[in-house]
Amino acid sequence: MTPADLETPDAGAVEVDARGHRCPTPTLRLRRALEQASTGQSVMLLADDPLARIDVPHFAAANGHAVLGLTVEDGVLHALVRKGG
Numbered sequence: 462m463t464p465a466d467l468e469t470p471d472a473g474a475v476e477v478d479a480r481g482h483r484c485p486t487p488t489l490r491l492r493r494a495l496e497q498a499s500t501g502q503s504v505m506l507l508a509d510d511p512l513a514r515i516d517v518p519h520f521a522a523a524n525g526h527a528v529l530g531l532t533v534e535d536g537v538l539h540a541l542v543r544k545g546g
Contacts, residue, residue: 474503480537484512488520491542495526498544503529506540513538 477494479487487508494504506517514531517540521528525545532539 474505474541476505476507479506479508479510479513481509483510484516486510487513488516491517491540492520492524495524495542495544500544500546503541503543506538506542508538508540509536510538513540517542 475494475498477490479490482490487506487510491504491506494506498504506513508517514533517538518528518531520526521542527543527545529541529543530539531541
């Protein structure tokens with residue numbers, strides 16, 4: 462799967478660019494974006510911190526969100542997360 466394969470489920474998907482930041486900043490930025498999002502809305506996180514590959518799925522699972530896709534291209538994680546209810 463490539464980043465182009467990640468389908469955003471709604472036109473209101475938000476992109477959060479956390480490239481250049483280290484743990485825990487990418488996950489904190491994702492959390493803030495999800496707090497502001499509507500239930501069912503998607504957020505695409507871009508991060509180049511290797512720990513984000515581990516942190517994002519754990520954060521999403523612990524907070525009732527769904528990870529729709531995780532891909533890495535050129536060292537950048539593309540994580541598509543849908544806000545849970």
